[in-house]
Amino acid sequence: MEEKVKEVIEELRPHLQADGGDVELVEVTDDGVVKVRLLGACEGCPMREMTLTQGITQFIKKKIPEIKEVQAV
DSSP: OHHHHHHHHHHHHHHHHTTTEEEEEEEEOTTSEEEEEEEEHHHHOTTHHHIIIIIIIHHHHHHOTTOOEEEEO
């Protein structure tokens, strides 16, 4: 499952990098929780939560339906 998540994050990464941000995979738990670290411009951005929920979470869950949640750590 972790390899699938890494591949999906690689697809997503250029969109974040275009705005000066980035995302790093920290962990995929056995119960389907993906933990990520937002980097660059995403770190202090006021739209951080929207990026996480409306962007990253939706994209990952669409590609990998088994994922239950995405958390920023």
